Amino acid sequence: MSALSPEAASAPSGGTFDGVVSHGNWIRDMHPLNVAVVLASISLLALATPRPVGLVSGCVAFLGIAVAAGVGGSFARLYAKLVVGVGLVLFVLRAAFVHGNHVLFELGPLAPTWEGVREGTTFALVVMALCGALTLYFVLVPMKTFMLALELKGMPPQATYILLASFQAITDLGRSARTVMDAQKSRGIETEGNLWVRARAFVPILAPVFITALNQTEERAIALDARAFNSGIPHTHVLQLRPAPAWERAATALTAAACLATIGAGLLWT
Amino acid sequence: MDLATLRDVTFTYAYAEMPALEGVTLQLQRGQLYGVVGINGSGKSTLCSLLRGLIPHFHQGTLEGTVEILGKDLGEWDAAELSRTIGCVFDNPFTQISGIKDTVFEEIAFGLENLGVSRSDMLDRVTSVSEQMGITALLRKNPNELSGGQRQKVAFASIIAMDSEVLVIDEPTSQLDPQSSHAVFEIIADLKARGKSIVLVEHKIDLMAQFADRLVVMRSGEVVAEGPTAQVLASPAMDAADVPRPEVTDLAFALEAVGKGLGCVPVTRREAEAAIATRMRGTQIHADRVA
Amino acid sequence: MSTQSLISRYGRLTIFMIPIGIAINFVGGQLALLLKLPVYLDSIGTILVGALCGGIPGALVGLVSNGINSITSPPTLAFGILNVMFGLLAGWLGRRGVFTVLWKTLASAVPFALIGGFLGALITLWVFGGLAVGGGALVVGALMAAGLDVTTANFVAQVPMDFLDKVPTVLAVYVVLRGIPRRIFAKLPLGEVYLRAKGVTPAPVPTASQPTPGGLR
Ligand SMILES: Nc1ncnc2c1ncn2[C@@H]1O[C@H](COP(=O)(O)OP(=O)(O)OP(=O)(O)O)[C@@H](O)[C@H]1O
Ligand SMILES: [Mg+2]
Numbered sequence: 015m016s017a018l019s020p021e022a023a024s025a026p027s028g029g030t031f032d033g034v035v036s037h038g039n040w041i042r043d044m045h046p047l048n049v050a051v052v053l054a055s056i057s058l059l060a061l062a063t064p065r066p067v068g069l070v071s072g073c074v075a076f077l078g079i080a081v082a083a084g085v086g087g088s089f090a091r092l093y094a095k096l097v098v099g100v101g102l103v104l105f106v107l108r109a110a111f112v113h114g115n116h117v118l119f120e121l122g123p124l125a126p127t128w129e130g131v132r133e134g135t136t137f138a139l140v141v142m143a144l145c146g147a148l149t150l151y152f153v154l155v156p157m158k159t160f161m162l163a164l165e166l167k168g169m170p171p172q173a174t175y176i177l178l179a180s181f182q183a184i185t186d187l188g189r190s191a192r193t194v195m196d197a198q199k200s201r202g203i204e205t206e207g208n209l210w211v212r213a214r215a216f217v218p219i220l221a222p223v224f225i226t227a228l229n230q231t232e233e234r235a236i237a238l239d240a241r242a243f244n245s246g247i248p249h250t251h252v253l254q255l256r257p258a259p260a261w262e263r264a265a266t267a268l269t270a271a272a273c274l275a276t277i278g279a280g281l282l283w284t
Numbered sequence: 285m286d287l288a289t290l291r292d293v294t295f296t297y298a299y300a301e302m303p304a305l306e307g308v309t310l311q312l313q314r315g316q317l318y319g320v321v322g323i324n325g326s327g328k329s330t331l332c333s334l335l336r337g338l339i340p341h342f343h344q345g346t347l348e349g350t351v352e353i354l355g356k357d358l359g360e361w362d363a364a365e366l367s368r369t370i371g372c373v374f375d376n377p378f379t380q381i382s383g384i385k386d387t388v389f390e391e392i393a394f395g396l397e398n399l400g401v402s403r404s405d406m407l408d409r410v411t412s413v414s415e416q417m418g419i420t421a422l423l424r425k426n427p428n429e430l431s432g433g434q435r436q437k438v439a440f441a442s443i444i445a446m447d448s449e450v451l452v453i454d455e456p457t458s459q460l461d462p463q464s465s466h467a468v469f470e471i472i473a474d475l476k477a478r479g480k481s482i483v484l485v486e487h488k489i490d491l492m493a494q495f496a497d498r499l500v501v502m503r504s505g506e507v508v509a510e511g512p513t514a515q516v517l518a519s520p521a522m523d524a525a526d527v528p529r530p531e532v533t534d535l536a537f538a539l540e541a542v543g544k545g546l547g548c549v550p551v552t553r554r555e556a557e558a559a560i561a562t563r564m565r566g567t568q569i570h571a572d573r574v575a
Numbered sequence: 576m577s578t579q580s581l582i583s584r585y586g587r588l589t590i591f592m593i594p595i596g597i598a599i600n601f602v603g604g605q606l607a608l609l610l611k612l613p614v615y616l617d618s619i620g621t622i623l624v625g626a627l628c629g630g631i632p633g634a635l636v637g638l639v640s641n642g643i644n645s646i647t648s649p650p651t652l653a654f655g656i657l658n659v660m661f662g663l664l665a666g667w668l669g670r671r672g673v674f675t676v677l678w679k680t681l682a683s684a685v686p687f688a689l690i691g692g693f694l695g696a697l698i699t700l701w702v703f704g705g706l707a708v709g710g711g712a713l714v715v716g717a718l719m720a721a722g723l724d725v726t727t728a729n730f731v732a733q734v735p736m737d738f739l740d741k742v743p744t745v746l747a748v749y750v751v752l753r754g755i756p757r758r759i760f761a762k763l764p765l766g767e768v769y770l771r772a773k774g775v776t777p778a779p780v781p782t783a784s785q786p787t788p789g790g791l792r
Contacts, residue, residue: 240395246364
């Protein structure tokens with residue numbers, strides 16, 4: 015949900031939008047860019063330290079952070095989905111197909127090897143360490159706060175518009191597509207049955223939805239201009255990011271330094 | 285200085301066969317509430333686009349004649365400055381929401397953000413506008429999940445929050461019930477009372493009769509009448525343009541046709557009531573005398 | 576005419592087309608899943624915006640689509656370059672009027688599929704050692720089980736699969752393009768191509784002044 019989530023709504027500001035965006039949690043209230051630095055550092059650190067211990071610790075660290083931020087449940091669910099849908103697949107394919115000398119067992123044409131299992135584990139963990147950072151980031155930081163942080167760093171508002179409008183357009187178009195699909199179904203157009211029948215339903219459902227959306231761009235342009243979007247005046251912002259306290263900046267710097275030091279040491283070592 | 289001066293303006297949208305405006309000559313004064321009426325496709329929205337400078341800055345086409353907005357030739361206006369000076373809301377509430385804000389509060393504040401208004405001013409203005417529009421209960425809702433009518437109110441609130449000198453409003457009540465429509469018209473009247481110049485397109489003729497200072501009647505791209513509301517409503521231009529009159533005006537004409545004219549042409553319910561009351565009193569006196 | 580006014584004259588709707596293109600990619604992909612079609616159909620928006628607004632906006636649609644997708648499915652990020660290439664190619668082909676004629680549009684499925692198949696296979700090989708995730712991976716797995724080596728299996732699986740995906744994709748693009756009214760074409764960078772194909776001469780330059788920077792784009 016949004017930064018102005020129910021917790022924020024019952025904030026002491028008493029029903030007005032005065033004050034800064036707050037989730038009432040010290041991790042979630044961190045500056046979006048600091049969160050990015052910390053998570054990226056952990057990810058890199060996990061990759062740079064001895065395997066597979068480093069990688070596993072990285073993944074565990076993400077879980078720990080999520081729990082501390084009070085989003086343990088939702089992150090764990092997403093992460094579990096990735097572990098099964100991505101990690102496991104990457105692992106199984108390697109375990110099954112990477113050649114090696116230590117064949118574990120034979121099953122028809124397949125001969126999983128110890129080397130394959132090892133490579134599969136490492137590769138899956140590497141991917142999970144990278145995915146974890148990305149997934150956790152967007153569980154912790156609402157898109158609009160992230161965009162605000164970037165805009166305050168000088169990103170043009172047009173870029174923010176494109177990104178945020180995309181998310182809304184996905185919701186809106188998805189909804190219209192469902193409506194049209196139901197309407198088509200009730201008019202007797204089949205959306206089930208053999209492949210050819212289903213394939214033929216695709217264009218009649220989507221074309222009208224897409225065309226309507228494209229037609230509306232004209233009015234959207236006018237509406238945005240009516241809001242002085244192109245005023246040429248530097249924009250101000252109704253949402254405010256909490257200024258990062260000293261401890262937050264120190265922690266961020268420390269994590270980044272630890273990451274750089276480890277990578278640097280690793281490079282010197284070899 | 286006038287709000288707008290149009291001299292013999294003809295505009296044809298690019299790739300269109302017919303001009304959408306033809307030979308339009310209009311003089312619009314400041315501080316007035318102009319109502320624009322006409323049947324579908326008569327060019328009302330096109331006139332709005334022209335007054336707002338979307339023609340020729342945004343819509344391509346051939347523009348002939350001269351257009352002056354606030355004393356300056358339309359072509360000389362900077363598009364950004366024009367967007368700040370003339371607020372506008374178009375009729376489709378589903379495209380008048382920015383689509384990038386997830387609370388009504390931020391949606392209304394969006395235009396103010398773009399104008400660089402300070403945060404404390406922003407909070408004040410959003411609060412006062414939403415109270416005025418009666419949408420404080422919506423402030424925390426997601427504007428993209430609202431009904432058409434609610435969106436229309438939010439879109440309108442977003443524009444009046446920007447406090448521009450001129451407002452061009454295209455069918456602001458198309459999705460609203462009679463009660464809300466009336467409330468929106470009262471807000472518009474209030475804006476006028478505070479010195480804004482307003483051009484308002486609307487099909488609800490009874491509300492127009494009650495609130496508009498002057499009416500512009502359009503038919504297939506031409507302006508067939510412009511003048512004080514009551515006078516225009518009584519004129520044959522309304523028939524020519526196929527625009528219905530207020531019920532009470534029709535009633536007065538019907539009475540006149542059977543030789544029982546009210547002696548005046550009422551355009552609002554109140555005027556009609558007054559005229560009929562006078563008549564009734566007259567009848568009463570007459571009856572007393574007979575008795 | 577300065578670049579700025581060129582942008583304002585021809586690119587006014589582009590920044591509004593990009594989010595729609597991204598949404599089209601998503602909704603197309605979701606419907607393909609919903610109808611249980613064996614194809615992705617998740618690059619319709621990229622090609623559509625490329626065809627209407629040019630290569631760069633098309634590429635942007637591809638890039639952002641994959642970026643957003645990678646939030647929930649991070650390996651998608653590695654294949655972002657494909658979607659970017661589709662956008663660039665669509666812009667290049669669009670400028671040449673390919674999407675105004677049905678058979679040319681259908682023929683364009685070949686270069687799209689070649690990019691998608693070859694580059695897709697190469698990325699799978701480089702980034703994932705030939706063993707990625709998704710429906711394609713199962714086919715690759717099956718081929719490898721049947722005795723092909725990893726490189727061959729990837730190319731053999733991905734090029735035809737991509738062709739199967741791109742034929743309905745470009746067909747959908749063609750259908751949508753036919754449904755866009757002139758007034759929208761008139762405000763798009765490559766709109767003139769489609770208007771000319773409809774037999775209308777491009778609009779005269781507006782009689783009034785040049786649009787100014789800061790105005791509608
Ligand atoms: N952006 C545009 N591009 C091309 N033609 C247009 C455009 N907008 C309107 N037209 C055409 O111009 C003519 C006048 O339309 P306009 O929208 O001004 O009428 P209207 O009086 O506002 O109608 P309604 O009551 O339906 O809103 C119509 O023939 C319409 O098709
Ligand atoms: Mg209209």
